[in-house]
Amino acid sequence: MGSFQLMANGNISFPLFFTIFFIFFILIIAATIFYHIKLESYKNKRAPSKVEAAVLQKRTQVNDLSNQNNTDYFVTFQVESGAQIELEVSSTDYRQLVDGDQGSLVYQGDRYLRFSRI
Numbered sequence: 463m464g465s466f467q468l469m470a471n472g473n474i475s476f477p478l479f480f481t482i483f484f485i486f487f488i489l490i491i492a493a494t495i496f497y498h499i500k501l502e503s504y505k506n507k508r509a510p511s512k513v514e515a516a517v518l519q520k521r522t523q524v525n526d527l528s529n530q531n532n533t534d535y536f537v538t539f540q541v542e543s544g545a546q547i548e549l550e551v552s553s554t555d556y557r558q559l560v561d562g563d564q565g566s567l568v569y570q571g572d573r574y575l576r577f578s579r580i
Contacts, residue, residue: 515566535555547567549572
């Protein structure tokens, strides 16, 4: 147990420092996981919103993760109130939507559900 006590010169021994750092690191990871689970739960409880909207613009974002290209697809909609909402969509929906399309947008928080043309 001597390695977990303060040394005579007032410094903390390495094993104690490592243990404290490890516990702190685990707590940060646990708090982050808890936060994301709670956020997803909150988003899933929200009622889907349906609004009249127009496709304003489309964009892609290429992420190079470990030499694997991963592309995210985004569409900006202008809703009937004039507000603009950017939502991530699937590659299939991205290809099917065209700038200027008018229709009904259904979304849940920041989650795109569907768009039906008029």
